[in-house]
Amino acid sequence: MASIREQFEIPGKMKTWALGLIAVGVLAMIIGLVTKGMGDEHEKTVFIGTLMYNSLFFMLICNASMFFICATTLAMGGWQVVFRRIPEAISTLVPIFGGIAWVVLMYIVFIDHNHHIYHWLSEEAKTDHILSGKLGFLNPVFFLIWTTLAIGLWIILGAKMRKLSSEADEAALRGEEPGKSFVWRNTVSASLFIVWFALTVGSTVPWLWMMSIDAHWYSTMYSWYTFASSFVAGMSLIALFVIYLKNKGYLEYTNQEHLHDIGKFMFAFSIFWTYLWFSQYMLIWYANIPEETIYFKTRVQGPYKGLFFLNLIINFVCPILILMKRSAKRNYTLMTFMAVLIIFGHWIDFHQMVMGSLSKEHVTLGWLDFGIAAFFIGMIILFTGRALAKKPLVPKYHPFLKESVIHHT
Amino acid sequence: MAKKKFVVGCFDDEAVLFPAVKKVRTAGYKIHDVYTPFPVHGLDHAMGLRETSLHTAGFIYGITGTTTALSCISWIFTKDWPLNIGGKPHFALPAWIPITFELTVLFAAVGMVLTFCYLCQLAPFVKKHHFHARATDDLFVMVIECTAKTNEADLQGFLNSIGAKEVNVQEAEADWWFGRYDQEQQLIRDTKVEVA
Numbered sequence: 001m002a003s004i005r006e007q008f009e010i011p012g013k014m015k016t017w018a019l020g021l022i023a024v025g026v027l028a029m030i031i032g033l034v035t036k037g038m039g040d041e042h043e044k045t046v047f048i049g050t051l052m053y054n055s056l057f058f059m060l061i062c063n064a065s066m067f068f069i070c071a072t073t074l075a076m077g078g079w080q081v082v083f084r085r086i087p088e089a090i091s092t093l094v095p096i097f098g099g100i101a102w103v104v105l106m107y108i109v110f111i112d113h114n115h116h117i118y119h120w121l122s123e124e125a126k127t128d129h130i131l132s133g134k135l136g137f138l139n140p141v142f143f144l145i146w147t148t149l150a151i152g153l154w155i156i157l158g159a160k161m162r163k164l165s166s167e168a169d170e171a172a173l174r175g176e177e178p179g180k181s182f183v184w185r186n187t188v189s190a191s192l193f194i195v196w197f198a199l200t201v202g203s204t205v206p207w208l209w210m211m212s213i214d215a216h217w218y219s220t221m222y223s224w225y226t227f228a229s230s231f232v233a234g235m236s237l238i239a240l241f242v243i244y245l246k247n248k249g250y251l252e253y254t255n256q257e258h259l260h261d262i263g264k265f266m267f268a269f270s271i272f273w274t275y276l277w278f279s280q281y282m283l284i285w286y287a288n289i290p291e292e293t294i295y296f297k298t299r300v301q302g303p304y305k306g307l308f309f310l311n312l313i314i315n316f317v318c319p320i321l322i323l324m325k326r327s328a329k330r331n332y333t334l335m336t337f338m339a340v341l342i343i344f345g346h347w348i349d350f351h352q353m354v355m356g357s358l359s360k361e362h363v364t365l366g367w368l369d370f371g372i373a374a375f376f377i378g379m380i381i382l383f384t385g386r387a388l389a390k391k392p393l394v395p396k397y398h399p400f401l402k403e404s405v406i407h408h409t
Numbered sequence: 410m411a412k413k414k415f416v417v418g419c420f421d422d423e424a425v426l427f428p429a430v431k432k433v434r435t436a437g438y439k440i441h442d443v444y445t446p447f448p449v450h451g452l453d454h455a456m457g458l459r460e461t462s463l464h465t466a467g468f469i470y471g472i473t474g475t476t477t478a479l480s481c482i483s484w485i486f487t488k489d490w491p492l493n494i495g496g497k498p499h500f501a502l503p504a505w506i507p508i509t510f511e512l513t514v515l516f517a518a519v520g521m522v523l524t525f526c527y528l529c530q531l532a533p534f535v536k537k538h539h540f541h542a543r544a545t546d547d548l549f550v551m552v553i554e555c556t557a558k559t560n561e562a563d564l565q566g567f568l569n570s571i572g573a574k575e576v577n578v579q580e581a582e583a584d585w586w587f588g589r590y591d592q593e594q595q596l597i598r599d600t601k602v603e604v605a
Contacts, residue, residue: 282503286495324468408450 005250006396008388018382025375032368045116046355046364050372052104052117053354056209057230057347058376059097059151060201064234066091066158067197068265070190073161076183078403079261082253082394086241088165089387090234091158093380098151105147105209109140117358119215130216138212146208150200157193164189168395179399201227213357217295221280226353228276232269232315233346235262236339241384243336250393253405256330260409263329266342270319273346277312298360299352307352307363314345347373413583414555415441417540418568418576419548423449425572426549430455432571433553438564441552441583444544463528467521474516478509536588538581548575554583 029051036047065087072080080087108114115122120138125131131138164186167173173182206226211218219225239262245251284292299308318341328334348365355364395401420426426443430452433440440456486492487499497504526532544550551573555561565576 278503278506282506285503286497288495326464 005252006392006394008245008250008385008393010385010389011248014381014385018378018385021374021378022382023378025371025373025378028368028371029375032371036368041116042359044112045114046359047368048104048108048112048114049117049354049358050364050368052101052108053210053350054369054372054376055097055101055104056354057233057350058373058380059094059101060226060230061234061237061343061346062090062093062097062380063154063158063197063201064231065238066094066154066161066193067201067231068234068238069161070193070197073186073190074194078400079258079407081398081400081404082407083238083242083251083258084165085388085391085393085395086245086384087238088162088391089384090237090241090380091162092387093383094151094158095155096379096383097376098155102147102151106144109143118212120212125215128216134215138208138215143208146204150196150205153196154193154200157189157196160189161186161193165395166391168398168401169392171397173397173399183399201230210353213354214295216291219280219284219292219295221276225273225276225280228269228273229315229346229349232266232273233343235265235269236342237380238262239266239335239339240343241388243332243339245388245393246332253394257407257409258404259332259335260326260329261407263323263335263338266338267319267323267329270315270323270342274312274316274320277316295357299356302360303363304352304356307348307365311345311349311352314341315349318345411583412580414561415540415579415581415583416553416555416559416561416564416568416576417579418551418553418565418573419541419543420551420572421548421574422572423549426551427452427455429551429568429571429573433551433568436567438559439554439556441554444540444550444552446544446546446548449549461528463521463524466524467517470520470524471513471517473520474513475509477516478512479505482508530585534587534589535585537585538579538583540579540581541575 032047032050036043038044039047068087069080069084069091072084108117109121113121115125118138119125120131120135121140125135125138136142164182167182172178201223203223206223207218210226211222239259242251242254242259242262246254281296284296298304319338322328322334323338328338351365351369398404418429420429426449430440430443434457443452443456445452482505483500486501491499494501494504530537540552541548541550551568553564553568555564555578561578565578568576
């Protein structure tokens with residue numbers, strides 16, 4: 001054990017890249033604020049909408065890491081133990097991105113009262129017979145309480161899981177009794193997180209934050225769709241960090257067998273995402289009711305047509321064809337490529353989900369989107385690196401460590 | 410149908426079996442097969458078997474299912490018997506996806522099961538020689554094919570030395586044949602096994 005490199009040191013290059021990306025992002029944000037944020041109502045809406053979908057997307061994919069830990073813990077999974085410090089480190093971004101997303105959302109609702117984004121904020125919503133029925137859910141007070149609770153409890157429950165994980169570095173965990181108690185306490189806090197995750201990401205929060213942009217429209221698939229989108233991108237993010245650390249000579253115990261299983265997650269949840277995409281699309285297409293088809297009007301027939309089909313090609317056709325083969329999931333280069341592609345694809349997906357409703361006349365994807373995304377990516381690299389350096393990379397006394405080391409796919 | 414001579418070594422421990430397989434292969438003997446009571450992880454790798462091509466076959470069956478469904482439905486609904494269903498276009502792709510999916514799965518599943526049976530030579534009335542009845546219970550039975558150059562006595566001694574609990578030589582049908590178990594003249598439980 002002594003010979004393996006289990007303490008991560010942040011390479012200078014990683015820090016430079018992270019700070020560089022953040023600087024690009026901040027610059028883009030400032031230029032965006034001056035050129036768009038001070039412009040007319042529409043320009044302003046585009047600027048805030050871009051900030052909003054980026055912060056939501058990156059917060060949700062970091063939170064997906066904690067979901068991954070909790071789901072595998074509850075399933076008594078052992079295979080992920082050798083690299084579980086990586087999703088743990090990624091999940092330390094939730095407080096930061098959660099804070100940013102909270103500020104953006106609260107700015108929209110309380111300071112800007114932007115009814116171009118949230119139509120339910122406007123005065124006419126009270127007399128609109130569809131919206132007035134929804135106002136018990138879509139109102140600023142509930143929005144504030146539920147958003148704060150959602151993000152706050154993700155932070156608290158996630159921190160609890162990370163704290164528990166630190167116990168696995170201490171020799172006191174050796175032996176049957178402490179091991180059993182450790183597994184039990186992990187199970188309890190993982191279930192708490194999962195239940196809260198189901199009540200938020202799995203249902204209410206995507207309705208509140210994103211679906212309510214099209215205040216009249218609704219889809220029962222929407223939250224699961226958002227969850228699938230963020231989870232598959234989250235798995236890809238984990239894969240990227242695993243491969244990065246592996247390239248740097250860390251994670252000796254993690255090998256192709258583990259990469260293969262991460263690849264399976266990426267493959268399976270790409271298909272799951274497609275399944276939800278199709279379930280949402282086909283029912284609306286079949287019923288052909290105007291108040292439902294309005295969501296797809298701008299996307300399938302309007303200016304978002306290209307992005308809409310690009311979305312399907314990147315997130316469905318590519319994963320199913322490229323990741324299907326066993327050898328592809330065990331290939332570090334191909335997995336890196338696919339992980340980047342999937343994260344990009346679901347970022348595009350979030351873009352069209354939010355901006356498709358905010359800028360119906362023309363697609364706004366451009367330097368501002370990429371600039372702000374650069375900011376978040378830089379933050380992920382910087383803070384994940386820092387979190388990785390804080391703890392040993394392998395939880396040495398985790399009861400399932402051996403199972404993970406000898407994992408065979 | 411050709412009878413061949415086999416040297417059979419029985420092991421009662423996986424931990425002994427793995428190095429034994431390796432040693433037998435290094436010594437240059439040809440392993441006919443290893444019969445185990447349960448699937449042993451990594452044994453195929455140790456025996457040097459190639460990766461199964463069952464999944465490639467499955468992919469081809471799946472693609473066949475997809476093409477069958479799409480070509481069939483599109484021909485029926487656009488050329489052969491166009492119907493106006495709910496005012497939808499004749500070429501109504503989204504409505505066909507569930508059926509296409511089902512047919513893909515059906516073709517892949519049925520095709521793979523049949524291919525699996527074919528590869529494993531499993532079918533009603535197809536019989537194969539059982540080298541040791543306890544292979545279905547608690548013994549790992551390694552069967553080595555004898556060639557003209559094989560010295561059976563040497564090989565038996567070698568198997569004993571690498572941990573075999575029971576070693577014997579059997580002259581048996583290497584391939585499968587048609588038959589019925591209840592009409593087999595000599596039941597397996599009565600089979601005399603030479604013990605070295």
